[in-house]
Amino acid sequence: DKETTSSSADDVFANEPERSPLLNVKSQKPFNAETPLSLLGDQFYTPNSIFFVRNHLPVPEVNVDAYKLRVGGMGVRNVTYTLRELRDKYAHHMISATVQCAGNRRTGLSAVKVVRGLSWGQAAIGTATWTGVRLRDVLLDAGCDVNGDAKHIEFECLDKDMTGDAYAVSIPIEKALSEDGGVLLVFEMNGKPLPPDHGYPLRVIVPGVAGARNAKWVTKIIAKASESDSFWQQEDYKVFDPSSLPETADYSRATSIQETPVQSAITEPASGTVVDPDEETVTVKGYAFSGGGRDINRVDVTIDGGLTWHRACLQQAKSEGFNKQWAWTLWEVDVDIPKGRTGSMEIACRAVDSANNTQPEKGEHVWNFRGLLNNSWHCVHVDLKGGD
Amino acid sequence: DKETTSSSADDVFANEPERSPLLNVKSQKPFNAETPLSLLGDQFYTPNSIFFVRNHLPVPEVNVDAYKLRVGGMGVRNVTYTLRELRDKYAHHMISATVQCAGNRRTGLSAVKVVRGLSWGQAAIGTATWTGVRLRDVLLDAGCDVNGDAKHIEFECLDKDMTGDAYAVSIPIEKALSEDGGVLLVFEMNGKPLPPDHGYPLRVIVPGVAGARNAKWVTKIIAKASESDSFWQQEDYKVFDPSSLPETADYSRATSIQETPVQSAITEPASGTVVDPDEETVTVKGYAFSGGGRDINRVDVTIDGGLTWHRACLQQAKSEGFNKQWAWTLWEVDVDIPKGRTGSMEIACRAVDSANNTQPEKGEHVWNFRGLLNNSWHCVHVDLKGGD
Ligand SMILES: [Mo]
Numbered sequence: 001d002k003e004t005t006s007s008s009a010d011d012v013f014a015n016e017p018e019r020s021p022l023l024n025v026k027s028q029k030p031f032n033a034e035t036p037l038s039l040l041g042d043q044f045y046t047p048n049s050i051f052f053v054r055n056h057l058p059v060p061e062v063n064v065d066a067y068k069l070r071v072g073g074m075g076v077r078n079v080t081y082t083l084r085e086l087r088d089k090y091a092h093h094m095i096s097a098t099v100q101c102a103g104n105r106r107t108g109l110s111a112v113k114v115v116r117g118l119s120w121g122q123a124a125i126g127t128a129t130w131t132g133v134r135l136r137d138v139l140l141d142a143g144c145d146v147n148g149d150a151k152h153i154e155f156e157c158l159d160k161d162m163t164g165d166a167y168a169v170s171i172p173i174e175k176a177l178s179e180d181g182g183v184l185l186v187f188e189m190n191g192k193p194l195p196p197d198h199g200y201p202l203r204v205i206v207p208g209v210a211g212a213r214n215a216k217w218v219t220k221i222i223a224k225a226s227e228s229d230s231f232w233q234q235e236d237y238k239v240f241d242p243s244s245l246p247e248t249a250d251y252s253r254a255t256s257i258q259e260t261p262v263q264s265a266i267t268e269p270a271s272g273t274v275v276d277p278d279e280e281t282v283t284v285k286g287y288a289f290s291g292g293g294r295d296i297n298r299v300d301v302t303i304d305g306g307l308t309w310h311r312a313c314l315q316q317a318k319s320e321g322f323n324k325q326w327a328w329t330l331w332e333v334d335v336d337i338p339k340g341r342t343g344s345m346e347i348a349c350r351a352v353d354s355a356n357n358t359q360p361e362k363g364e365h366v367w368n369f370r371g372l373l374n375n376s377w378h379c380v381h382v383d384l385k386g387g388d
Numbered sequence: 389d390k391e392t393t394s395s396s397a398d399d400v401f402a403n404e405p406e407r408s409p410l411l412n413v414k415s416q417k418p419f420n421a422e423t424p425l426s427l428l429g430d431q432f433y434t435p436n437s438i439f440f441v442r443n444h445l446p447v448p449e450v451n452v453d454a455y456k457l458r459v460g461g462m463g464v465r466n467v468t469y470t471l472r473e474l475r476d477k478y479a480h481h482m483i484s485a486t487v488q489c490a491g492n493r494r495t496g497l498s499a500v501k502v503v504r505g506l507s508w509g510q511a512a513i514g515t516a517t518w519t520g521v522r523l524r525d526v527l528l529d530a531g532c533d534v535n536g537d538a539k540h541i542e543f544e545c546l547d548k549d550m551t552g553d554a555y556a557v558s559i560p561i562e563k564a565l566s567e568d569g570g571v572l573l574v575f576e577m578n579g580k581p582l583p584p585d586h587g588y589p590l591r592v593i594v595p596g597v598a599g600a601r602n603a604k605w606v607t608k609i610i611a612k613a614s615e616s617d618s619f620w621q622q623e624d625y626k627v628f629d630p631s632s633l634p635e636t637a638d639y640s641r642a643t644s645i646q647e648t649p650v651q652s653a654i655t656e657p658a659s660g661t662v663v664d665p666d667e668e669t670v671t672v673k674g675y676a677f678s679g680g681g682r683d684i685n686r687v688d689v690t691i692d693g694g695l696t697w698h699r700a701c702l703q704q705a706k707s708e709g710f711n712k713q714w715a716w717t718l719w720e721v722d723v724d725i726p727k728g729r730t731g732s733m734e735i736a737c738r739a740v741d742s743a744n745n746t747q748p749e750k751g752e753h754v755w756n757f758r759g760l761l762n763n764s765w766h767c768v769h770v771d772l773k774g775g776d
Pocket residue numbers: 054100101102103210211212
């Protein structure tokens with residue numbers, strides 16, 4: 001793919017795009033940043049300019065006129081598309097889908113014990129409308145068969161590491177080919193051309209699956225008998241039990257992350273907010289999301305450590321059907337402040353999804369050395385001013 | 389359906405079958421019983437004679453020569469089959485699937501606060517091979533269309549309450565019609581004719597979905613725009629937050645249970661077992677299961693309240709593919725007993741499924757007034773004999 005990318009080892013970050021100063025930067029090279037938490041819960045669709053960015057490698061320079069998408073692999077005819085050919089040949093579809101980094105809320109685990117990875121807060125997640133063509137249509141057209149020998153679909157991308165290895169990941173073939181799986185090859189995000197940081201010119205959206213599999217800058221789609229051999233499939237995105245250590249972890253026994261567990265977080269009030277107890281209630285807002293298209297049944301909020309729960313009102317996109325809720329739930333609840341209570345007050349939330357899975361209470365029990373998939377209860381502390 | 393059932397109000401339990409004396413009976417009329425826990429983890433397939441029985445109503449008397457299955461409803465042609473016609477017309481399929489009562493492990497919640505329902509321990513669950521025809525084949529043959537106005541498939545059954553209302557429940561049409569959903573109309577259980585307590589002559593197996601939807605003695609299959617109007621769909625099998633009370637619960641705001649959350653329990657040692665610490669290790673065994681076809685990634689066991697975890701070895705059926713693991717996982721781990729430890733020792737387990745959902749620690753946080761879907765960590769206490 002020399003024709004579509006150009007970078008020297010000296011200048012691998014020469015192609016980084018301009019970015020909003022509002023983004024909360026976690027690392028510059030590669031660029032990683034999250035949405036300001038205070039803005040995250042304000043709108044159902046996260047604006048492109050402040051959508052979290054999770055880049056594993058430098059942003060590739062793309063000459064869109066020379067760009068090619070190649071389809072091939074086990075039991076699949078080799079087909080090559082220009083971007084225009086892909087757009088012209090297949091029906092366009094739009095979905096509302098949330099994308100969440102597998103490292104979202106990692107700081108809740110690093111507070112327990114040191115972990116490896118970027119220090120994501122609660123905002124390595126966002127929701128957009130995504131427009132593109134169905135991966136299913138492209139694969140079926142190339143002769144791909146869910147009952148054949150291929151079991152995984154690999155995406156190879158234009159972003160490359162120092163040794164020239166391209167970012168690559170895979171998803172199960174059933175998800176790729178399912179009429180209900182919702183997987184799209186997208187060229188628009190919230191009705192605008194896909195920004196460079198989000199995969200221009202072509203990204204795969206694998207709804208209900210961790211961000212890492214929603215590969216950006218996709219240039220090859222390959223049917224395979226086994227998962228991608230890449231570091232990002234075989235090692236980087238695997239969860240171990242809390243007692244496993246990186247030095248001795250057996251990656252071959254661990255499963256690569258696909259669907260994410262039920263999740264929720266409080267976006268308002270911010271931790272440390274001073275609340276006037278004379279106001280009698282505190283308005284608590286946040287998001288909830290579950291993987292695999294599972295809807296959110298309920299979000300409960302507690303200010304007494306789980307003794308009593310307050311049920312939140314939910315704002316949800318219309319689900320496309322059973323296990324096809326690809327977008328998050330925003331929620332809000334007014335909680336009465338007990339009369340006379342002063343000092344620090346902990347507010348915690350937890351969601352229940354349509355499979356009745358719920359979040360574990362404590363970060364220490366989901367702790368893993370990579371700090372992945374923290375879905376323990378999210379807690380914020382507010383200060384109740386003393387009465388006078 | 390007068391031709392297929394006969395019972396007078398005086399004698400509604402006249403048709404109860406003979407049952408194994410090994411069953412652990414929870415109620416006689418209607419009959420409800422679980423497998424002895426000590427036998428549950430011994431075999432991957434639970435023998436028919438000791439498979440848990442969850443009957444909502446008397447076992448119906450069935451004249452199989454007069455039995456009819458009727459298919460109809462919204463957008464579906466009316467079709468009627470005798471049992472022989474159904475067996476002869478459609479290809480036979482067999483799946484290995486676990487069925488779990490939504491009330492399994494209720495005693496863990498009644499220990500927190502009183503709940504309504506049968507006092508199920510850990511053994512209202514079992515695994516069998518089930519042989520029958522695909523519901524999908526029968527529905528498609530009758531013209532049922534997943535993109536039509538019907539959104540749910542209702543099963544009406546031969547078991548009736550005192551007022552003559554038949555047991556009825558429904559499942560989403562996507563599950564009923566999915567190639568991957570695994571839903572079968574079965575007439576064999578573990579290679580033998582379906583026993584009367586398990587739905588003879590015809591039961592629907594809805595793998596990955598709560599037992600209540602795996603309707604027994606099915607006689608009508610009806611495509612509908614909305615869920616079944618029955619008590620068992622609209623009220624009985626809904627989960628509320630721990631602060632909701634039965635008197636004020638708003639059933640219209642709650643979702644009827646379909647897929648069940650990730651679950652596990654210890655089958656050995658039994659609670660109260662005396663363990664000789666000179667043996668150095670204790671062998672812990674159990675089962676794990678998740679709804680929706682999600683596989684079990686991991687089972688972790690702790691003897692120190694979650695400070696350190698011991699990873700169990702898993703015994704699993706070959707999955708039929710991504711999100712098509714319909715059978716439970718049996719697991720086993722030898723845990724070292726700390727030198728010098730005496731007295732009571734709590735052993736707890738928790739599973740992680742392929743969507744990385746895990747079990748909540750405490751029963752009080754999943755408590756609901758019907759005591760449904762308890763999937764908090766399962767704990768047993770053993771006694772370490774003092775050294776001499
Ligand atoms: Mo990620």
